[in-house]
Amino acid sequence: MSSDPWGRVDEAGTVYVRTPDGEKVVGSWQAGSPEEALAYFERKYDGLVVEISLLERRVKTTDLSAKDASTAIEHLREQVDAHHAVGDLAALRERLDRLTEAVDKRREERRARKAQQSEEARRAKEEVVAEAEQLADSDQWRVAGERLRALVETWKGLPRLDRKSDDELWHRFSHARSAFSKRRKAHFAQLDAQREEARQRKEKLVSEAESLSGSREWGPTAAKYRDLMQEWKAAGRAQREHEEDLWSRFRGAQDVFFQARSEVFAERDAEQRENLTRKEELAAEAEKLLPVSDLKSARSAFRALNERWDAVGHVPRDSKARIEGRMHAVERAIQDAEDSEWRRSNPEARARAAGLTGQLQDAVDKLREQAEKARASGNDARAAKLEQELAGRQALLDQAQKGLEEFGG
Template identity: 50%
Template sequence: MTYSEWGRVETDGTVYVKTTDGERAVGQVPDATPEEALAFFTRRFESLAVEVDLLHRRVNSGVLSPEEAATAVKTVRAQVTDANAVGDLAGLSAKLDELGPVIATQRDARRAEKARRSSEAKEAKEALASEAERIAGGRDWKHGANRLRELLEQWKQLPRLDRSTDDELWKRFSSARSAYTKARKAHFAEQDERREGARVVKERLVAEAESIAGSTEWGPTAGRYRDLMRQWKAAGPAPKAIDDQLWARFRAAQDQFFGARDEANAALDAEFAENAVVKEQILVEAEALLPVTDLDAAKAAFRDLADRWDEAGKVPRDRIKELEGRMRTVEQAIRKVEDEQWRRTDPEKSARADDMVAKLEAAIAEAEVQLEKARASGNEKKIRELEDNLEGRRSFLEMAKRASADFS
């Protein structure tokens, strides 16, 4: 017989391996010497030992899941237990036994990690559901939908929880999305309805604006355009593309009217420029009356100048305040001197003051009749001249009334 540390070969060629329970036959190798037969089954053991060592390293490294590791250990253990090999089979089994606690520890760690991830996923899903509910309770139609889509993508990346918890949180999240979508659709439907109403109103406003664009009744038409603009703003927005088109038409009509009015006013201002030159000459004469040394002469001269002032007609609009102000200054200076003299003179002069008031009132009444006729005929130039004339006479009337009151 041939022996080794872990086995022997019987004279009939049968190879035995030593185990903790004694010996057991592992096989024969035909036409081989005892040494060759023993070496054959020893090499089998060595191959099995390599497999056990590899599994040992893989389990300890954690590349296998606990379930995969347990299955692999079970498979290899069966191979070791029934192995037809010669070697320290008990040692291999012991090495496999060492993996049991390792796998148990890994399983506990995996279980704890799974619980941690589940807890984090639950917190994350609760946060997503809460944010979705907050968005659903708001009215941010511009950003809310985009944010809900982002939240949905985040939800999909999270692991599932236990069924009841996951279903409950999903119900909250999904219900919030549905409520927001429903409210958003209702909002835009209402907006569309309002925009359609605005379109109808603005089309009517545009039609009227275009119909009066050629008017030469500058005052009333300008006022009407102001009314139309207020109505336009109150109507609110129409659908954008249509709103832009309607606004372009509305502005074009306005520009046509106000452009024509500006041209007409510019022509009038050019025409009135000569009147301003005449009034400047009259002012030179009027201002030469100051200071007043001879009241009667100054009054007579000023009356003549006032008549010439009225006859000179309207001046450009940007000169009205300046020229009227200078003429009024002379008038007030003469009136002041006259008031002082009246207070020092015989009260009988009150009759003259009353007479002046009566004449001025009659003249104003006549001018007002002429103004109404001019307005009825649409004579813009005559209207402006009569309005200026009335303003001057009414100013004189106020002074005359104050003078008359001083004698009453």
């Protein structure tokens, strides 16, 4: 019989291994000596040690899954429990127990990490959904549309949740995008309808503008074009492909009219400037009649000049008041001369002027006397009032005396 600290071989060739629970049969050995039997089963033990060591290193240094690690541990545990090796099997069981604890710990860590990642993914997806639902009410069509497309890419990059949660969040996300898309389509459909309405309205305005382009009623037609321009602005914009063409036709029709008007006005302005030159010459000729020395001759000459004046025609508006003022001044001077002549040749008028002058002289003398008396008596207030009245009557007297002088004395 042969033995070592962990096993023995009896006379019948049966191999035993020593364990805390007593000896366990390892197997039967008939092919050689007991020493060879022990050596063979010790090598099997060493093989288990190597396999356990390798598994320990894989668990410690690689990302071996807990499931695969547990399967490998159970496989090794079955071999150890089968007692087909000679050695410290209890130590191997302890190592497998510790390895099981390590794998369980890793499993819990991974489960916790996965739960944390899942929670982070949930929060991220909820934030995506919340933002999408907020954007669903936005009228910033381009900006909101681009942001929603970016959120789709963000969603694709996030881990999946449990099917129910993922489906519920995706449904909300999809509904928000659909709501925004529906509102945007409705908005642009309405905008297209408005632009089509604007196009039809502007087509009519263009037709009207083109029908007016040949008009020669300058004032009314220019006013009508101003009204058409206001209607154009109020009509809104048509589709881009129509707007520029319509505006070109509308503006072109106006240009035809205003160009024709400008040419006519230019010709008229040249004629009016020429008329102004002729009227300035007539005004200068009329001004030579002043001062009036021979009323009859001046009146006859002015009448002839006025007939030539009326035949000349219009002058530029900004010069009309000035040039006509010169002729009116000559006309007033001749009229004043006629009035003076009439007064000098009218005895009744002279008598009335003399009578008025005498009355005013009496009144002035009386007021002067009253004022002097008031001043002498110390009544300065009454004296001041009388002197003020005296100054007014004196002015009237001076004017009356001047008129009387015009009658020749």
